[in-house]
Amino acid sequence: MAEQSQEIKEISISELDPRFVKNIENAEKSLSKNPDYAIDICTTVLNKYPNCVEVRKILRQAQYRKYGKGSPFAKIGASAKALMLQMKAGGMIKSGQALEVINMAEALLNDCPDNPVAVKILITAAEAISYFGIATTGYQALVQYSPSEANLLALANAYIKNKQPDEAMQVCEDILNKNRANGEAQAIARTASVMKTMNKGKWEEEGSAKDKVKDAQEQLERERLTSSTNDDETVAKFVEDLKEKIAADEQNINYYRDICKYLRQLRRYSEALEYVRLARKQPLGAGDTTFEKLEQDFVVLEVEQARDTIKAELEANPDNAEIKAKLVETENKIRQIKLNNAKEQVERYPNDYNARYELGRLYLEDDILDEAIKQLQVAQRSPKHRLLALLGLGRAFFKGGKYDLAVEQLNVAKTESKIMNDAKKEIIYELATAYEKMGKGDMAFSEFKEIYTADASYKDVSAKVDYYYANK
Structure with missing residues (x-):
């Protein structure tokens, strides 16, 4: 039996053979008094129509009705059986027996629905043959066992795969109500929003x-x-x-x-x-952290716009002490807003390396060197920010008079920067300057010369190289 790669279309109870429809109606009526009967009926129908998720939901209700509060011994036995199935399920799925695995997992759930291992087996098998509706019922069960953030995210993703954007958005909203910073929930919610808009089946509800x-x-x-x-x-x-x-x-x-x-x-x-x-x-x-960041950006831009107006006033009145003081006050306000924003970002998202770098850079500008070093040391773990963070560390150590430490950081940055672009020129220039401060003129000249041979117009390297040759 070959694996099915295309997505499987769900069918509703109304699409079943009329005889089965009548049986399912009887099964629903017997849920309270005779769940075993309901389980038998649903199992029979699902053997013929495995993609009827509505019947599978009725089966799940019957399983819980039968199980009731259950017993710890039943749960232990069911878990042991599930672990045994888990050992062979992967091979069966690969050999095209995913439906058989689903049926075997359901048989275990008939005995004990409180069996996360069996549910996960069912999910894996269902997703392998694109039975996303079945997988969704499994994720719903996992959330029922444990409504953790991870399980809720998995359920939201399952709803997306099964083209249920409203349900996905609801789950994401539940997550975000408790943890507004959950980026994965935000991303799933955006996907669901787009899906809902594009879903032609929803258009009539929202307009023509x-x-x-x-x-x-x-x-x-x-x-x-x-x-x-x-x-x-x-x-x-x-x-x-x-x-x-x-x-x-x-x-x-x-x-x-x-x-x-x-x-x-x-x-x-x-x-x-x-x-x-x-x-x-x-x-x-x-x-949505995008809007959070936008709010911070617009606060800064609003004050910067006010600063630009003050600058224009000062150009028209260059000797006005009141305008000068107002400009200084506004510049300080901008710097403080940026610093507060960066601190808040780091506090809320300690693994956000961009925020770490930005905070370190701002501390460095204000000569708060120890704090700058701490943030830049974390930021350098990110490949995206590593070179800039190393350069910042070099400058922080240089400003603090620790020239040997500056040289260490800048040498690492130079080695890792493979192309002679402006960033690498800046790193080498800072390295040469640190050597100068250490009294190592020859080593400084060697670094300046490396820039000179690539770009003689960079800063004052031409003058430095000429001075060295003139004083050999």
């Missing part, structure tokens, strides 16, 4: 197909125009259009993304902040 096509075309046209024009008037019209859409459907997160993008393009940061904060009050926006 004609309206949906029109909305999609409008969004594509906005993207096309804004990517090729700087016409503020056109972008402003898009903003007004999106304001109306948000008023009509305030939970549509995609509208908030678009309006924030366009308001940013128009430099209308205060308005953008209002919409970001409104988005974060929505179920799917509350735990």
Whole structure:
């Protein structure tokens, strides 16, 4: 028997042979008084129609009715049998016997539904032949055993595979209500939102197909125009259009993304902040770290915009002491906001290496060297930030007069930087400068010369090389 690779279409009870439909009706009626009878009926039907998930759900109810509170001895015995099945299930699935494995797992659940190992076997076999509906019933059972975040995420993913976006979004909302920073739940929720929008079966509930096509075309046209024009008037019209859409459907997160993008393009940061904060009050926006970061960005941009206005005032009145003081105050405010944002990000997401690097960089700018070193040492673990973090560490040690430590970090950065680009030139320049401070002129010259042979116009390396040759 060959493995089935295409996705299997579920069937409903109404699509079964009429005789089976009548039997299932009787099975449902007997759930309370005679669950064994219901189990027998459902098992018989599923042998012929394994992709009827509705029947499998009735079977699961019957299993729990029969089991009741159960006994620890029954659970131990069932777990032992499940472990024995687990040892051979993989081989059976590979040899095309996934359906047999599903039936064997269900037989174990008939005896004891409180059997996570058996459920996981059922899930693995079902997913192997694209029976995602069956897999979903398994993940539901796992959540019933243990509603952990991991199990809930697995269930949400199963709903996505089974094209059940509403259910997936509900699970993600439950997760995000408890842990707003769960990136995986945010990603699944976004996928579900897109799936729901694109699912033609849902269009009639949300509006006519004609309206949906029109909305999609409008969004594509906005993207096309804004990517090729700087016409503020056109972008402003898009903003007004999106304001109306948000008023009509305030939970549509995609509208908030678009309006924030366009308001940013128009430099209308205060308005953008209002919409970001409104988005974060929505179920799917509350735990979206994208909006969290946007809010931080717009707060900074709003103050920077005010600073630019003050700079313009100062250019017109260069001797005005009050404006000068206001500019200094605003610059300090910007720096403090950035520092607070970075601290908050690190506290909330300690494994966010970008946040670690940003906080270390800001500490370094303010000459808070010990704190800068701590953050940059963590940031260097990330391949993406490693070279910049090593350069930052070199500068921090240099500023602190620890030139030998600076040389160590900068040499590592130089070795790991394979291409002579601006970043590597900067690393080598800092390394040469550290050698100069250590009184190692020849070693400093060797580093400056390496830059000189690649780019004689870089900073003052030409003058340094000329000075060395003139004083040999």
